[in-house]
Amino acid sequence: MPKRVDPDARREQVAEAVIDEIVAHGIRSVTLARIAARTGLAIGSIRHYFGDTVREVMRFTLGVLIQRVARRDATLSDDPVARIGDVITFAAPTSEQERRENIALVEYRVMARTDPEFAADIAATSLAGAEVVRSLLREALVDRDVEEEALHREALLLFALIEGFSFSSALFSAPLCETDVRAAVTATVQRLRDAYPPSGGAVEGTSRAPEAAEGSRSHI
């Protein structure tokens, strides 16, 4: 029966099963037995690849999820405003795959609130997300005159909005027409831009004029 197999592929397969199980029955129901049933593998096999404890499996799966989210950061548009629109794919997932991952991540985040072992990773990821939003917003407002503190507050708002969509799309069974969500986010950003005066060519801090598509694409 047993064949030679790539360990990493096996682990990915298991992680996928864990995500499925979370989506189907919630993170609290992830157990070796259920993972085994879902993958068709035996409990012993799973333990073989991860080291006896279930927590290892959970930890690995969380790593996979975080990695995938981070990878999406690289698939954003070029235009700053459009980039912000793209971020909603974290929230209103376009593919079934992304939907599953969003749900799983939400469950992980809720669990991490009371589970010190995952708290650190989750906190770091959330922080990174907030940074990305702020950095994106900064780019989108580069041709506007806005103080640092105001930008901070606006980023907070935008971040909350995205979190809200993510949360909603994870919890509502129905949900979330993507065009509606995109429309809402872009409208918000547009209004946000309009709320600040254009930085005329000669304002002290930002000497440079609006340049749309340029440079730094890594936000973290």
Next chain:
Amino acid sequence: MPKRVDPDARREQVAEAVIDEIVAHGIRSVTLARIAARTGLAIGSIRHYFGDTVREVMRFTLGVLIQRVARRDATLSDDPVARIGDVITFAAPTSEQERRENIALVEYRVMARTDPEFAADIAATSLAGAEVVRSLLREALVDRDVEEEALHREALLLFALIEGFSFSSALFSAPLCETDVRAAVTATVQRLRDAYPPSGGAVEGTSRAPEAAEGSRSHI
């Protein structure tokens, strides 16, 4: 030891313990033993008031939470715009009590995603919340010319924003300076208002004035 006691008070006391336990260790760790330890009661006693099963306790506690949220609906300001600002107390809780309830409710909502027994109640509550937001927004935009469909989309946005704050305040340990949140929400609403032309009708000059048409105060 045993004294004569009001059953409802006892049940409230138990519900309070359940909320505490959820806040402290997550909803998946709520167990008869832990409730008993937290209340100082014996397991048997708790079972006496709720009928043998733990789910009864959970169900009752959810009822308490929903009821309390609904009650807050009645404590809003008079001015429509200010009312919307008030709604953020669902999200950036001012009192420790409200903070606990928000956390517990978030956990219940996540659990309900995969637990049919609670799904119905939670769905109804969420729907009611969305209705409240829409109704509040309609009042806030009563002097503006906005079509029904646009209002629907704006309500979606506002709702997501509130959800995002609620979620964030539940999950971040730190969290959420209330004035910042309030500023963000009111700014959003203000910009939202400015995005629509005044309705040619009667009302004028009050685009920023806090006085209110005191209308219906019951939103559900």
Next chain:
DNA sequence: CATTTTTTGGCATGCTTGTGCTACTTTATT
């Protein structure tokens, strides 16, 4: 073929829970 390594399967134990059932203690009522 013999041996080593990888992969798989499983047993046994200890722990936590839920829950049916029973018995004991205190209070109220007549």
Next chain:
DNA sequence: AATAAAGTAGCACAAGCATGCCAAAAAATG
């Protein structure tokens, strides 16, 4: 005081899980 009711406590059993440990089966390697 007698009796019923309400409240408290706990036992016992079954089920589910994590996990330490070990052994069989299947490749790979020499």
